[in-house]
Amino acid sequence: MAAQWFRAKVADKQMLASKFLWVHLELVQPDRIEFTAGQYVMMRVPGIMGLKQYSIVSAPSVNHGVELLVDVAPQGLGSKYLQDLKPGDGVEFMAPAGRFVVGPDKELWFVATGSGISSIKGMIMDLLVDKQDKRPMWLHWGLRYPEDVFWFTDFAELAEEYANFTFDPVLSKPNERWKFCQGHVTECVVKHHRDFSGVGVYLCGNKGMIEEMSKILLEKGVTKDRIHYEEYY
Amino acid sequence: MAYKVTVLRDKCIGAASCVAIAAKVFQLDKENSESKALKATVISQEGNTDDEKLLAAQSCPTAAIVVIDEETGEQIWPPK
Numbered sequence: 001m002a003a004q005w006f007r008a009k010v011a012d013k014q015m016l017a018s019k020f021l022w023v024h025l026e027l028v029q030p031d032r033i034e035f036t037a038g039q040y041v042m043m044r045v046p047g048i049m050g051l052k053q054y055s056i057v058s059a060p061s062v063n064h065g066v067e068l069l070v071d072v073a074p075q076g077l078g079s080k081y082l083q084d085l086k087p088g089d090g091v092e093f094m095a096p097a098g099r100f101v102v103g104p105d106k107e108l109w110f111v112a113t114g115s116g117i118s119s120i121k122g123m124i125m126d127l128l129v130d131k132q133d134k135r136p137m138w139l140h141w142g143l144r145y146p147e148d149v150f151w152f153t154d155f156a157e158l159a160e161e162y163a164n165f166t167f168d169p170v171l172s173k174p175n176e177r178w179k180f181c182q183g184h185v186t187e188c189v190v191k192h193h194r195d196f197s198g199v200g201v202y203l204c205g206n207k208g209m210i211e212e213m214s215k216i217l218l219e220k221g222v223t224k225d226r227i228h229y230e231e232y233y
Numbered sequence: 234m235a236y237k238v239t240v241l242r243d244k245c246i247g248a249a250s251c252v253a254i255a256a257k258v259f260q261l262d263k264e265n266s267e268s269k270a271l272k273a274t275v276i277s278q279e280g281n282t283d284d285e286k287l288l289a290a291q292s293c294p295t296a297a298i299v300v301i302d303e304e305t306g307e308q309i310w311p312p313k
Contacts, residue, residue, distance in 0.1 A: 003253035042250055042292055049310075050291025053250060097253035099261075099271075231248040231294075 001034040003094045010085045011065065016150035019073040020115055023082055025091060026065040035060055035096035037126035038119045043093040045081045051094060052078040055119035059126040071115040100230040105200025108135055111213055113142040113185055116205030119230055128162045135164065142170040142185030146178060168192060186213045196220040203229040236283040236309065237301045238275055238290060244297035245272040251289040251298060255281035259289060
């Protein structure tokens with residue numbers, strides 16, 4: 001679908017954990033959107049020349065609105081704008097855009113840090129719930145502190161319900177009660193996998209993670225065309 | 234068309250915002266025959282308005298698009 005302008009209004013917003021803002025925008029005109037999981041919207045933000053990119057968290061089956069997720073800790077103009085929006089406020093964006101979408105790989109590994117989960121959550125919901133995709137899928141999601149954790153139950157429940165989905169939450173600075181993988185998310189990926197053949201890896205998060213993970217994957221024999229990452233992140 | 238756009242390929246990360254905003258002017262293509270990475274390129278200076286070309290440039294996350302006003306020679310984007 002070619003990108004077009006949308007007007008939408010804030011239906012709901014919520015702070016998740018310590019620093020993540022979730023926003024649900026309900027479409028006004030046009031009132032339906034078609035996109036591929038993993039794509040993003042480009043929003044008009046007062047004070048910013050040009051449009052600001054935000055990955056769509058929701059799956060394409062939710063075609064009457066879009067959900068966004070932002071790490072507000074950096075306090076940029078975009079995150080401040082979204083933070084100040086109130087339910088009912090209007091926004092304008094162009095969508096869909098981007099080419100970070102799932103390919104025909106035999107097995108899918110999703111690797112995210114922080115709010116990089118945004119586009120990946122949409123992909124996972126689309127594949128598992130809407131398409132009943134049976135390919136083996138892993139989510140390795142790195143956060144820093146225990147107080148940063150959110151959507152843990154959502155992904156844990158998906159892992160219980162769908163035998164082909166494995167959730168690997170990772171903290172780099174855990175407390176003594178953390179029972180899951182610790183360290184950099186890249187280390188946990190290597191810890192969990194021995195066979196790197198036929199896998200497609202989808203990376204979204206900080207630049208350091210994307211560079212480090214790509215380097216490791218290439219060393220393990222994963223070809224460049226099977227390493228996908230969100231470029232604007 | 235008063236605005237002429239140029240893509241700085243070494244800065245382009247292939248995010249494709251420009252293609253979404255001004256699809257008649259920008260497209261993605263391979264950097265070279267051996268590369269799998271896609272980068273933006275200018276296929277025409279026409280087909281989108283000057284405003285759309287400028288918005289595409291301003292929305293590029295790496296400021297890889299330069300906009301020049303052909304009539305005055307002034308660089309409109311990025312600001313010098």
